[in-house]
Amino acid sequence: MSTKTYTLHTARSKNNCPNCFGTDGLEFTFFQDEIETLFYKKPVKQIEEKLYCHTCTTIIYPVNWTEDIERVYEYNKKIAETNKHNLQVKPLFYIVLIAAIILIALSIYFLMNAL
Structure with missing residues (x-):
């Protein structure tokens, strides 16, 4: 199982930075993680965000937001x-599913002929 992080949205803001009071350096970035296994890929419901000031090169935490x-x-x-x-299912899932259906069908067929 692996996790990848994707950037959903990035936006610049003209607000004053609480640290350096610059007006052109704030940038919001929204992220979302995606879990990937052998059988499927699924995004996590929680969205993470970050406010970064390019002028003073610091992350502004929500406690300091105006x-x-x-x-x-x-x-x-x-x-x-x-x-x-x-859920985005991968081809391996379909292969395993079809193999299981065939196995069940064959076992039912041989059980019916054995009786």
Whole structure:
């Protein structure tokens, strides 16, 4: 089982940075993990976000966000499209499923002929 992280949405903001007070360096990034096994791929429901200031090169944590940053965050969170939460089945799953159906059908056939 492996996990991959995908970037869903990235947006620049013109708000003031709480650390350096720069107005052109804030960037929101929204991430989503995807779990991949031999049989399927499925995105995780939880979306992670990060606010980074390119001017002072620091991550701004939600404790330091202002009301303006909160508003921009809520707007961008709505824009960030999540990956579909459905299961993507791989070809190996279908091979195993067909082999199991054939095995069950053969065992029923031989049991019926044995009686």
